[in-house]
Amino acid sequence: MPQVSERTIGRLSLYRRLLDEMRAGGVMYAYSHQLAAMAAVSAAQVRRDLMVIGYSGSPSRGYDVWQLSQSIGVFLDAPVKQGIALAGLGNLGRAILSYFTGRRPNLAIVASFDNDARKVNRFIHGCPCYPSDQMGRIVEEMGIQTAIIAVPAGSAQAVADQLVRAGVKSMVNFAPTPLRVPPHVYVEETDITTTLEKVAYFARSGRLMEDSK
Amino acid sequence: MPQVSERTIGRLSLYRRLLDEMRAGGVMYAYSHQLAAMAAVSAAQVRRDLMVIGYSGSPSRGYDVWQLSQSIGVFLDAPVKQGIALAGLGNLGRAILSYFTGRRPNLAIVASFDNDARKVNRFIHGCPCYPSDQMGRIVEEMGIQTAIIAVPAGSAQAVADQLVRAGVKSMVNFAPTPLRVPPHVYVEETDITTTLEKVAYFARSGRLMEDSK
């Protein structure tokens, strides 16, 4: 098993979206340096990343935009439709739902959960919202393996524990609390406070990086 | 100049928040392994990170929770109050504003911008919202150096360009488009689509990592 790096997976997802945008604009072929410019990475990085999916471009025309996008899909996408659960339908949860709905064909938020009686038992942006005390059962029944956590910090760990018990294998956590999970579960932390402090720091101690060419 | 790594800065911010939570709970001292458990990193990582701020713990009591938090502050925080601009007051923008308001003492969102006439010229969560055609002028006048981009993907690059022209040195970008910026500007990309695809990928190709002890 090749074990592709986390960073590479993220960039492949980005490359595919850029390729799809190009295709929508009528572009047929792209060189690594063009893709690189759009993704704000180096051309060598693009070529190195593409090695893992086993698709070769032509030295003269570059990559076939459509074929490359398809090849990335074969590598990245689930063979069958993959449902995602969303815990917490507050401001952030609804923002995610409204943005993500209908975005990718076989990756969709298929169930959401909240403990606020007013939000529960109806459809929001086309997604059913269930009471959170049924979360374990529903996630298990639907075979959901991926979840988004958008509940307040105080509830995040408890919600994560429930989800893991229900069979979830990976999560993205928006609450500002690092989650403790068993080794087989993958968690991506998205902590806005930490991010803002970091960014504010680099506004002062100006950093030589992120080249634009 | 030591040039501290991006990752370390992010973790220092996290450590401080955890320390402050401990202090609020009446805890006076903490060992590296305790901090590590809460941050979901290794104890060695914590000690290595703390090297850059030049605060020493005691081998017997560990770190003084209050003093360590202060020392991180001296290292991380701006000497004077640092304002942040927020571009785009849609679902996401408001979620960020409502969550972040009043969170950290000298790091606050002091101006927001939108091009929707209905949202403009009033206070939202205590933050003034201006029309976006005045963004450049106001950001420049207020000396704002850090910005959050929460506008639709199509406008993100144009907004970023304006902000950079007005003197912004670092940004966090929530729009799903990598920003092209000059080398002296630091950008943190937060792309929910890419993140979700990555997380969904690792739900299948289960990964041995993120140890919980």
Add this chain to the structure above:
DNA sequence: TTCACACTGTGAAAACTGTCACAACTATTA
């Protein structure tokens, strides 16, 4: 046909990041 060109794929090197392991230290106990 042959050449020049600009690109791809990739081994090797470099740069960066995290872990290991241990000397040095301090409080406690006998």
Add this chain to the structure above:
DNA sequence: TAATAGTTGTGACAGTTTTCACAGTGTGAA
């Protein structure tokens, strides 16, 4: 006082990620 136990700070090491640089290749021009 001396021995013990458990922690810190850090040099050395290991692992990971990115960049470099170049051989190999398809295309178009002469």
